[in-house]
Each structure stands twice: as structure tokens, then as C-alpha cells.
Amino acid sequence: MSDPTADLTTAAPEDDLLRRIQATGDGGREVVDAATRTPIGYAPVQTPDELEQAIARARAAQPGWEERGHAERSRLLNAAADAIDAHAEALARLLSREQGKPLNGPNARFEVGACSAWLRTAAATPLEPEIVVDDGTTRAELTYRAIGVVGAIGPWNWPLMITIWQIAAALRMGNTAIVKPSEYTTLSVLALVSVLNDVLPADVLIAVAGDREIGERLAAHPSIGKIMFTGSTRTGRKIVESSAENLARLTLELGGNxxxxxxxxxxxxxxxxxxxxxxxxxxxxxxxxxxxxxxxxxxxxxxxxxxxxxxxxxxxxxxxxxxxxxxxxxxxxxxxxxxxxxxxxxxxxxxxxxxxxxxxxxxxxxxxxxxxxxxxxxxxxxxxxxxxxxxxxxxxxxxxxxxxxxxxxxxxxxxxxxxxxxxxxxxxxxxxxxxxxxNSHGGVHPMIPFGGVKGSGYGLEFGVEGLKSVAVPHIVNG
Missing domain, CATH: 3.40.309.10 (Aldehyde Dehydrogenase; Chain A, domain 2)
Structure with a gap:
């Protein structure tokens, strides 16, 4: 085991990101370092009214984002990946402090690198129209369109990577997205969204930080067409209940054993x-x-x-x-x-x-x-x-x-x-x-579909199936 008294007081490149995102002491929730339990900063605690405003903005921005087309959206997602790479060390250090995972090994730097890789893959993955019948009498073509506004409710264990898993395909397909970070790793996700928004058009991607009520309202909101959730099976069941009000589509990646x-x-x-x-x-x-x-x-x-x-x-x-x-x-x-x-x-x-x-x-x-x-x-x-x-x-x-x-x-x-x-x-x-x-366990690939069965949830992420999961099928028959 490493020396807990090692000198860790070197320059902190994450400070610039913290200045962008954190609330003041009076208006936020104190966040502590997972290893040392000393303060890092203050996470904003937003209200249901602020969530309503964010959803309205995302809904207004969605048609224009979809109209840009796949090529332009993909270009912007690649630019967003470049922005992550430019801030990679700052993001990794903030993630390490807030979540606890080390910089090295398959941990913080690895996670940040996976974020840009998944964005680039979502941008590059083709989703071609499919001719399902063409018999000389009937010609039926299947394409996929944006759902609208996607709600992404993320966990604390891989907060950056799973946020990207939730939003990369959604943005690529022309949806806008509302991200609700875990209360345990709010700062890391807010920093990631801030970096992405250096490149993305206004209101295409909005983070709303808050408690459980924010997640419940997001899942039940009539303007949300899809919920992406990663977390416990117990919370997943509550999301299903909340989503019954608006019949939102769901992808649930829940607990496993x-x-x-x-x-x-x-x-x-x-x-x-x-x-x-x-x-x-x-x-x-x-x-x-x-x-x-x-x-x-x-x-x-x-x-x-x-x-x-x-x-x-x-x-x-x-x-x-x-x-x-x-x-x-x-x-x-x-x-x-x-x-x-x-x-x-x-x-x-x-x-x-x-x-x-x-x-x-x-x-x-x-x-x-x-x-x-x-x-x-x-x-x-x-x-x-x-x-x-x-x-x-x-x-x-x-x-x-x-x-x-x-x-x-x-x-x-x-x-x-x-x-x-x-x-x-x-x-x-x-x-x-x-x-x-x-002869391995747990490895994921951005082109290989991933999802659970039984109490571990339903729906697929990654690759072509992941793009389809954040879109609605549209058939022209005749």
C-alpha cells in the first residue's frame, strides 16, 4: 500500500474547472475529497424551477440541433472530444479527488480517455436507412429520427464515462440532453459538461445538479422523451414508476452480481x-x-x-x-x-x-x-x-x-x-x-452492444443499437 503521507501539494490544474462550476459556500453543498475527507469545493443545489427552465431551453434548442444533420453533429462531437483531451489532466484530477479512484491504472486517466473515445465512435458510427421490403409492389424504408429531449441520470462510480455513454448517442441522433449527476460526484460531471459546452451550441446539453427530487421530476416530466439511467435496481424501479406518467422510453443499466x-x-x-x-x-x-x-x-x-x-x-x-x-x-x-x-x-x-x-x-x-x-x-x-x-x-x-x-x-x-x-x-x-x-470480465467496447437482463435492467447502449435506442423508428411505406 502506498504512503498516505506522500506530498500531494503540487499545482492543481483542476482549479480552473472548479472556478467555472462551483457554487458559493452559502448556495451549495460542500464536497469532500474521497481519500482525505477534506473539502474540495461546493456543488450547486438547483431547484425544481431551475429544472423546468433547463428542460424548456433544451426543448427549444432541439429542432435546430436536429436540423444540423448527422455530419455537422458528428463534427461537433469530435470537437467536443478534442476539448476533453485538452482538459484531460484537470478532469482526471478532479475525478480522482471527488470519486476516489487513482489517476493511474484502469482509473481516472483511463476514464477520461474513454470519454473522448466514445464520443468519437458515436460520431463515426453509420446508421443507414434500411429497405425492409422491396418486392416490386411495396417498398418500405426504415430510418431513425430524434426523440426530443433525453434525460440522463448518472451514477457515482464511473460518473464521467457513463455520462458520455448516456449522451453521446443521444446528441449524435439529434436529441438535446439534460444531465442529472449523482450527488456524490456532482463536480466532476459539471466540469465535463462545462468542457463540452465550450464547443456545443447553447442549450443542447444542460446539467442540473440537485437531490433525488430533481431525478424524480426529470423522469416524470412530460417534455422528456427518453430516460437513460445507470444505478441501483431499487432506484431503477422508481424511475419506471415515474416514467409511466409520460411514457418516456427507458434504458436502464441496473445493479449486477x-x-x-x-x-x-x-x-x-x-x-x-x-x-x-x-x-x-x-x-x-x-x-x-x-x-x-x-x-x-x-x-x-x-x-x-x-x-x-x-x-x-x-x-x-x-x-x-x-x-x-x-x-x-x-x-x-x-x-x-x-x-x-x-x-x-x-x-x-x-x-x-x-x-x-x-x-x-x-x-x-x-x-x-x-x-x-x-x-x-x-x-x-x-x-x-x-x-x-x-x-x-x-x-x-x-x-x-x-x-x-x-x-x-x-x-x-x-x-x-x-x-x-x-x-x-x-x-x-x-x-x-x-x-x-x-477469459476476461467487464471489458466494454464502443461498438459492442451492452445491457442487462432480469433485475439488471433493459435496453442496449453502444454501437448501432445504442444509436437506435435514443431514436424513434420512422417507416415510409409505399
Missing amino acids: DAGIVLPSADPKAIAQDLFWGAFINTGQTCAALKRLYVHDSLHDEVVAALAEVAAAMPMGNGLDERSVLGPLQNRAQFEIVSRLVDDAKANGGRVVTGGSPATQLGELFYPITLVTDVTDGVALVDEEQFGPALPIVRYSDVDDAVRSANRLDVGLGASVWGDRDEARRVATRIQAGTVWI
Whole structure:
């Protein structure tokens, strides 16, 4: 683990972004550094009236934005990606401070880079008219048009990247967008939107920061044609209820409890690094992270030992420390969930291989990488989404049993199978999840559709399917 007393008082390029976006102390909510718990600044807390004004402005701007056409909108999205790249270090540092993820590894700088990459891909992805029937008598052509105003309600774990996932396709298709950031990572998202608005026309993209009421009103507003939401299944259900008033279209990327199955044909040392990052990217705070691992008896001890060896080599500490690749839990509520689930596993016979108690020497919300064995289905750490740096490792002896275990919960965002590729593919077809990765876990690509099943939500993002999801089909038949 890295030195918590390291000197982190170098120049702060994010200060310019903070000056653009933050409220005064009297008019805002104090935001603290996730690692040090010291103040960063003040996030504005906007009112329902301000939301109404923002929606009216976005609605008025939408026809003109759509009329610019795909080529011009794509040009502007590429220019917006250039603006992100120009502010990349400032955005990464602010993200690291507010969210907690380190600058290095698959973390803050990686996330900012993904933002510009996703914008560029959305701009470049073709969506051609489709001739669905042309039989000499009937000719039917399918095209896609903008919905109108899209509401984007984002999470705190990957706040910048997921905001871009929500708005890139929406803007490309001619919609305007209202972004409602998480209360936990408001400043980072406001900074991103500010940078994008250096390039985009006025009122095409508007951020409204506030509490839960703002999200509820956004989801229920009659002028909102589509809601993009990433977050918990419980909140997702509330969004569905709110959206019933306006029949808004929905894309819901909800909670997951992704299973991984290690087959007898796997090589423990060869897969250990990818297993580790599949579970512990962003210190485990990822919807599609590997959250329960089923390992065949013949390899169990070797896999556990290999994962423990990788974990021991991964430094945890303040995100601005260039040596860190693992950070704190972002908020107290999530820290308490992880602590409770690990303690419950220990009380139910779980054996802690690494970690197992808070890393108080690093700071208030640090919890070390924790591997727990000798647990089974039914233990809370296996059955509940921990969303943090604790991984239960469950023995199995029959692949059919492992598949049943993977499918037994009402979630299905992602899963993975590890071992001989052909065998793993056969097993993957039996798993109930939106994406099943082979010999990796959690990787996303801007051209590969992504979405969940069961309690993990519905709708697809990315690629051509992502463009269609933020548009309405239009058929000319005759």
C-alpha cells in the first residue's frame, strides 16, 4: 500500500474547472475529497424551477440541433472530444479527488480517455436507412429520427464515462440532453459538461445538479422523451414508476452480481491478473465487475493463491499518488455495506485470505482487497452485490451446479467463463446475462452492444443499437 503521507501539494490544474462550476459556500453543498475527507469545493443545489427552465431551453434548442444533420453533429462531437483531451489532466484530477479512484491504472486517466473515445465512435458510427421490403409492389424504408429531449441520470462510480455513454448517442441522433449527476460526484460531471459546452451550441446539453427530487421530476416530466439511467435496481424501479406518467422510453443499466466460473481447463497463473481486474477495477465499484467467483475443486487453491499474489502487488492509497492503483470506497454508505458483508461472511465460516478489515492507516473509507473462501450460495457476501473490494470464492465440483449458481439470482448484467475457449463458449450460452465474457470480465467496447437482463435492467447502449435506442423508428411505406 502506498504512503498516505506522500506530498500531494503540487499545482492543481483542476482549479480552473472548479472556478467555472462551483457554487458559493452559502448556495451549495460542500464536497469532500474521497481519500482525505477534506473539502474540495461546493456543488450547486438547483431547484425544481431551475429544472423546468433547463428542460424548456433544451426543448427549444432541439429542432435546430436536429436540423444540423448527422455530419455537422458528428463534427461537433469530435470537437467536443478534442476539448476533453485538452482538459484531460484537470478532469482526471478532479475525478480522482471527488470519486476516489487513482489517476493511474484502469482509473481516472483511463476514464477520461474513454470519454473522448466514445464520443468519437458515436460520431463515426453509420446508421443507414434500411429497405425492409422491396418486392416490386411495396417498398418500405426504415430510418431513425430524434426523440426530443433525453434525460440522463448518472451514477457515482464511473460518473464521467457513463455520462458520455448516456449522451453521446443521444446528441449524435439529434436529441438535446439534460444531465442529472449523482450527488456524490456532482463536480466532476459539471466540469465535463462545462468542457463540452465550450464547443456545443447553447442549450443542447444542460446539467442540473440537485437531490433525488430533481431525478424524480426529470423522469416524470412530460417534455422528456427518453430516460437513460445507470444505478441501483431499487432506484431503477422508481424511475419506471415515474416514467409511466409520460411514457418516456427507458434504458436502464441496473445493479449486477456478476458470476465468474473457472473451468478445470483454466491456467490459474495465466488468468490471475485478468481475474483480479475483472473483480477489483475501480476498487470493485463497478456494475459489471466480477462479484462472485465459482472455481472448480481441482483448481480452487491455486486460483486463490494466484489472486492473493496479484493483490499483494497492487498499491492502494490516495488517488493523486502516482503509485496508487486502488483507492477508497467513495462514500460512507458503500463502505458500511462492504464491511457488513465481510463481517457476515466471517461469522458464517468464511475464511479471509487477504484483507478482511478496514485499512484505517490509509484513511477513513479505505478497505483492502479482501478474498473470502469457504463460503457458499446463501451467504450474504455471495447473494448480495457488495460493490467494493471483497470477492467470495466458491468451490464447485460439477459445471452444471456452477451454471445453476450463476443463474439463481435475479440479476444478469454480466458473467464470465474461464478456461478452454471452446468449452467456455459452450458454458457461456447457458448463462443468463446480457454479456458473457470468455477469459476476461467487464471489458466494454464502443461498438459492442451492452445491457442487462432480469433485475439488471433493459435496453442496449453502444454501437448501432445504442444509436437506435435514443431514436424513434420512422417507416415510409409505399
